[in-house]
Amino acid sequence: ETGVTQSPTHLIKTRGQQVTLRCSSQSGHNTVSWYQQALGQGPQFIFQYYREEENGRGNFPPRFSGLQFPNYSSELNVNALELDDSALYLCASSSLADQETQYFGPGTRLLVL
Amino acid sequence: AQKVTQAQTEISVVEKEDVTLDCVYETRDTTYYLFWYKQPPSGELVFLIRRNSFDEQNEISGRYSWNFQKSTSSFNFTITASQVVDSAVYFCALSETNTGANSKLTFGKGITLSVRP
Numbered sequence: 001e002t003g004v005t006q007s008p009t010h011l012i013k014t015r016g017q018q019v020t021l022r023c024s025s026q027s028g029h030n031t032v033s034w035y036q037q038a039l040g041q042g043p044q045f046i047f048q049y050y051r052e053e054e055n056g057r058g059n060f061p062p063r064f065s066g067l068q069f070p071n072y073s074s075e076l077n078v079n080a081l082e083l084d085d086s087a088l089y090l091c092a093s094s095s096l097a098d099q100e101t102q103y104f105g106p107g108t109r110l111l112v113l
Numbered sequence: 114a115q116k117v118t119q120a121q122t123e124i125s126v127v128e129k130e131d132v133t134l135d136c137v138y139e140t141r142d143t144t145y146y147l148f149w150y151k152q153p154p155s156g157e158l159v160f161l162i163r164r165n166s167f168d169e170q171n172e173i174s175g176r177y178s179w180n181f182q183k184s185t186s187s188f189n190f191t192i193t194a195s196q197v198v199d200s201a202v203y204f205c206a207l208s209e210t211n212t213g214a215n216s217k218l219t220f221g222k223g224i225t226l227s228v229r230p
Contacts, residue, residue, distance in 0.1 A: 031216075033216070033217070033218075035218075040222075041222055041223075042117075042204055042206075042220030042221050042222050042223050043158070043204075043218070043220050044220075045217045045218060045219070048216075048217065056217055058217070088156055090156075090158060092158075092218075094216060099216055100146045100163060100165075100208060100216045101148075101160060101163050101216075102160070102216060102218060103160060104150075104157055104158035104159075104160075105157065106155060106156055106157040107156045107157065109156070
């Protein structure tokens with residue numbers, strides 16, 4: 001186990017709703033990244049947070065937003081959900097000593113109906 | 114733009130066979146890192162190995178070995194004497210150091226490995 005936890009494990013929403021996913025980083029890790037993994041695909045980088053500020057963003061619209069808290073836990077918020085947002089959302093953390101290696105949580109599986 | 118290609122989509126072997134998973138990458142950066150992750154049915158990505166672009170030495174860890182060749186932009190992964198527990202999806206990933214993020218990973222599409230008893 002990596003020590004990265006995510007909640008909830010599964011979620012069902014309807015189109016147009018908003019959702020918040022949560023991540024608790026591994027102890028000592030100050031950088032958190034979020035990825036979206038559609039069925040049968042590799043994970044796609046959404047954004048990264050370092051010191052509570054966004055530190056890089058992938059090709060995702062502004063309705064995907066995030067927060068990082070002083071204890072390094074993090075949230076991913078998605079507004080105006082679309083059917084294509086159905087995916088596994090993975091959180092990953094890395095430490096200052098080894099920023100290149102990311103350790104992933106078990107993910108939140110989101111289904112949008 | 115960086116890109117990772119895993120041309121094999123599904124591989125099925127019988128237990129104890131050796132299997133090699135291929136990975137080819139594209140990048141314009143001179144400094145980069147390559148990774149392999151394993152994703153069992155539970156969904157969690159498990160880190161297996163990291164290689165930086167300046168270290169072309171092959172590595173062996175138990176039944177796992179990795180062959181990094183910059184000349185062909187490949188980073189292949191071999192499992193020797195495969196076991197049923199090796200059944201999973203395996204991802205190759207690339208990170209560059211100038212993306213504005215400490216480590217933004219670009220993943221391939223993954224290879225589904227099935228090891229039959």
